[in-house]
Amino acid sequence: MKTAAKTYKQLPMLADGPPGFHLLSKPSGSTCNINCTYCFFLSKEALYPNDKSRMSVETLEVYIRQLLESHTTPEVTIAWQGGEPTLMRLDFFKTAVEIANKHKKPGQNVQHTFQTNGLLLDDEWCAFFKEHNFLVGLSVDGPREIHDAYRQDRAAKGTFDRVMKGWEVLRKHEVDFNILCTVHAANEMHGREVYRFFRDELKAQWIQFIPIVERASKDTLDIANSGWGDENGRNRLLYTQTGNLVTERTVGGRQYGQFLIDVFEEWARNDVGTVFVQLFDVTLEAYTGRHMLCLHAPTCGYGPALEHNGDLYSCDHFVEPKYKLGNIHETHMQAMVASPEQRKFGNDKRDTLTAQCKRCEVLPLCNGGCPKDRFSMSKDLEPGQNYLCAGLELFYKHTQPAMRNMIMLLQQGQAPSNIMNLKAAEDERRTADMPCTCRGGKAFGDCHGNPNPPTAFGRITSAKQAILAAE
Ligand code: SF4
Ligand code: SF4
Numbered sequence: 001m002k003t004a005a006k007t008y009k010q011l012p013m014l015a016d017g018p019p020g021f022h023l024l025s026k027p028s029g030s031t032c033n034i035n036c037t038y039c040f041f042l043s044k045e046a047l048y049p050n051d052k053s054r055m056s057v058e059t060l061e062v063y064i065r066q067l068l069e070s071h072t073t074p075e076v077t078i079a080w081q082g083g084e085p086t087l088m089r090l091d092f093f094k095t096a097v098e099i100a101n102k103h104k105k106p107g108q109n110v111q112h113t114f115q116t117n118g119l120l121l122d123d124e125w126c127a128f129f130k131e132h133n134f135l136v137g138l139s140v141d142g143p144r145e146i147h148d149a150y151r152q153d154r155a156a157k158g159t160f161d162r163v164m165k166g167w168e169v170l171r172k173h174e175v176d177f178n179i180l181c182t183v184h185a186a187n188e189m190h191g192r193e194v195y196r197f198f199r200d201e202l203k204a205q206w207i208q209f210i211p212i213v214e215r216a217s218k219d220t221l222d223i224a225n226s227g228w229g230d231e232n233g234r235n236r237l238l239y240t241q242t243g244n245l246v247t248e249r250t251v252g253g254r255q256y257g258q259f260l261i262d263v264f265e266e267w268a269r270n271d272v273g274t275v276f277v278q279l280f281d282v283t284l285e286a287y288t289g290r291h292m293l294c295l296h297a298p299t300c301g302y303g304p305a306l307e308h309n310g311d312l313y314s315c316d317h318f319v320e321p322k323y324k325l326g327n328i329h330e331t332h333m334q335a336m337v338a339s340p341e342q343r344k345f346g347n348d349k350r351d352t353l354t355a356q357c358k359r360c361e362v363l364p365l366c367n368g369g370c371p372k373d374r375f376s377m378s379k380d381l382e383p384g385q386n387y388l389c390a391g392l393e394l395f396y397k398h399t400q401p402a403m404r405n406m407i408m409l410l411q412q413g414q415a416p417s418n419i420m421n422l423k424a425a426e427d428e429r430r431t432a433d434m435p436c437t438c439r440g441g442k443a444f445g446d447c448h449g450n451p452n453p454p455t456a457f458g459r460i461t462s463a464k465q466a467i468l469a470a471e
Contacts, residue, residue: 020073021302021337022294024081024316025063027092029053029308032084034117034159037150037227038184038212038249040239041083044319047238048309054088055308060096062328063306065103068110070334076104079113081316086120090128097132111135115180117151118166119159126173136177138167140202142187142194145457149186150249167202178206185248188255191262192448193455199275208278209260211251213373213387217243225249240320244375246387253376257391258440261398265438265448268402269424273417283399284416286365287407295370301346304337312336314345317372354378354385362396398439 030044031053045053055063068076078100080093093112100110114129115137129136140163141147148158170177179198181187187194198204216224223237224247251259260279267277282293291297304325305316312333314323323345325336336342349371356378357368368374369386378385386392402423406416430437432445440447447453 025306027055028083028087043228043239118163121166129175130173146187179204184212191259195263214247215243254390257394260395
């Protein structure tokens with residue numbers, strides 16, 4: 001290790017590297033204290049057999065130093081992810097903060113982000129997060145009945161109650177948090193309910209929705225359907241972005257779009273300017289030609305993933321041998337991010353668009369979506385169409401009028417939240433028996449026209465009750 005670190009120091013810095021990038025680091029590799037059935041990252045343990053998957057302090061220092069050296073932007077994000085990063089224990093992150101303070105350049109601001117399943121959060125963790133201004137992402141998929149469908153522990157027991165305890169401690173210490181919710185077969189029909197749960201019960205102001213798309217082939221589908229953990233003593237299958245079949249947990253393409261619309265119709269009536277849904281924000285930005293999220297940017301390749309031992313991969317979704325760029329102990333990460341292979345990886349996103357995408361009305365907003373999901377046939381029977389295309393098209397077309405109105409309001413120097421007044425005026429002209437604006441098939445009065453809709457889950461379990469149940 002020490003020799004490799006010396007080699008790196010002798011390398012020249014690249015003058016033409018990108019000004020910044022968003023690296024996701026995995027200090028505990030793919031190891032996790034729970035066993036979510038859809039988490040294909042659990043299978044990445046197969047890449048490092050007989051390895052404890054814990055980042056050493058030496059690798060930590062090389063990582064943070066290189067990251068800060070590589071950035072010419074004043075803001076640098078140090079993003080902690082997993083597996084489950086709390087498995088590294090708190091002292092590791094105390095050291096990380098010290099190292100970042102030691103290496104940051106004058107005028108550089110460092111923001112730590114931390115994605116967690118919440119199970120190990122306690123007063124000590126949350127006091128630390130608050131003190132060092134960490135932004136914490138908490139993984140929750142909805143109310144208990146939905147969350148526990150796939151987010152289970154090794155005994156196949158739901159984790160909802162334990163996550164709610166973690167959420168309670170985050171709130172107690174006033175830590176900035178956002179909710180990361182995956183969209184899959186168990187919640188795809190419940191967008192509005194899931195969103196209302198986050199807003200009303202969890203008091204979330206920042207919410208991110210991520211579609212679950214698990215690819216498989218004819219040969220791997222059965223084993224993939226049983227989950228990516230190693231329960232039952234079966235051999236672990238390494239997940240790779242191959243195959244054009246999907247698991248039974250995977251969200252339907254069109255259903256993903258309908259889920260987003262269901263949320264959007266609630267948000268645009270009540271919460272513009274107070275609740276921030278990542279995809280809605282970045283879509284609004286995309287109307288001005290700026291793309292804040294790699295998924296819908298024309299090109300990508302500025303979101304590499306760092307494994308616990310310093311191996312750097314093209315992207316968090318492509319942690320597989322073919323996409324390994326090198327190791328930070330041997331090559332500076334800036335050189336790897338700027339390398340011809342990585343630039344090709346990013347530009348292929350634009351250069352491999354199907355003819356259907358190229359003539360699509362919403363291409364400037366969607367840009368064909370993430371390459372990992374491009375394994376379907378296009379309408380012209382061309383391979384490489386995005387599996388989620390039907391839903392993406394539905395979402396972008398449906399939200400166009402409201403997004404354009406918000407852009408117009410901004411251009412007039414008004415707050416985009418004034419869209420809610422326009423929506424209210426339109427709703428006044430609508431009768432209860434008219435089709436709902438979400439086009440989900442229900443009457444307006446039984447859908448988004450009803451401000452207090454009944455829930456499909458009997459009643460949404462309140463977070464407080466869940467915490468009591470966990471104790
Ligand atoms: S492959 Fe997908 S997730 Fe990875 S950087 Fe490109 S768009 Fe983003
Ligand atoms: S909506 Fe479909 S066709 Fe249009 S750009 Fe996106 S993936 Fe391509």
